[in-house]
Ligand SMILES: CC(C)[C@H](C(=O)O)[C@@H](O)C(=O)O
């Protein structure tokens with residue numbers, strides 16, 4: 001029978017299924033960061049257990065790590081809770097072991113969803129879990145990857161398995177060519193704008209169509225990263241030559257005969273012709289414009305040439321209320337042109353958009369515009385997703401382009417994506433951000449977040465307000 005990519009990955013990893021559909025799924029890769037692992041390690045310790053398979057674990061510190069002050073080492077971590085989480089991860093890995101550990105300040109440290117693929121820890125066909133909702137990112141490699149909670153983290157540590165129920169299959173097909181300047185971020189925001197943040201609930205979404213195939217691996221990661229914002233725990237893209245080329249030669253990727261065997265298996269990781277999807281959604285790539293969120297949920301998104309919605313024009317009382325609340329929080333008047341929204345800060349980073357291609361796209365805009373960061377922008381910061389991305393960007397001179405224009409070039413980590421470290425918005429501040437969540441207070445209490453692509457964020461930094469990137473692309 002014709003199977004979807006998700007069906008194949010599921011079948012390959014299911015160990016046992018109960019009558020009610022509850023299944024035991026074998027887990028190949030367990031990514032670990034400092035926020036959701038301490039209690040899980042504690043649980044293991046209390047029960048006198050070890051990691052079931054040490055070689056499945058890859059760990060790094062990312063959420064709490066500072067993006068400045070590295071010359072002071074661990075003393076540069078000002079917040080005591082942040083420091084404790086980071087040092088606790090260090091001692092837990094020392095005690096329990098890992099296939100690879102990239103601690104604070106090491107060259108390969110970075111956001112867990114950047115370093116996984118970068119080191120070949122994420123491979124096609126794997127089941128990948130992490131105590132982090134944006135684990136969906138790794139689905140870009142044709143891996144079944146999703147976030148889990150802390151108690152599940154402990155379960156995977158102890159048993160190498162996860163209890164799960166199979167989700168339904170959704171196909172999101174984006175056909176055609178996008179306009180110059182339109183990125184994976186715009187595609188996924190347009191998808192979420194169309195299906196809503198609950199649209200994918202209960203599904204695994206496979207992203208397909210020529211516009212997805214045309215994306216680089218970085219672009220596909222940005223799309224799968226936000227599958228969770230569309231309500232789906234996992235997003236997928238079929239394996240193709242780009243996937244294989246990206247993985248080749250990475251430290252944890254197979255080599256020699258094993259590589260050849262792996263590649264021939266990986267080439268089967270696509271949905272069969274005629275496979276059944278429970279839901280199919282189609283988008284025309286050519287219609288996708290640069291996207292800007294105006295509200296407090298990723299589905300509150302519009303093309304940059306649109307206006308902020310007017311609640312009075314909304315007939316549904318619930319939706320009207322939601323628009324009114326969002327506009328109040330965001331400090332926006334109905335019908336305001338998105339291009340007239342001025343920002344106080346700009347954040348280029350996060351597991352959605354901190355890879356080398358994102359750095360290049362943002363720097364290209366800054367270079368093209370040839371001007372400095374606008375006066376009304378108090379802080380424009382670029383936070384590479386990992387030490388390796390930072391190095392690569394510096395080799396290409398991207399840091400110099402940013403710094404010459406007045407951007408700050410920081411050390412890697414999650415940073416102002418969720419403000420667990422010192423990087424945050426002050427109450428009322430407005431930010432153009434390349435991250436994935438614009439919830440109330442996400443980037444600091446009272447902070448106002450507009451989600452955009454790296455190119456759009458860079459252009460907003462220079463102009464001081466949102467502009468249509470297509471005019472510079
Ligand atoms: C801290 C972590 C549990 C959280 C997540 O699961 O996503 C964070 O990464 C986020 O983006 O909100």
Ligand code: SF4
Nearest residue numbers: 134350351414417418
């Ligand atoms: S960059 Fe943001 S979304 Fe990604 S893992 Fe870190 S906090 Fe979560």
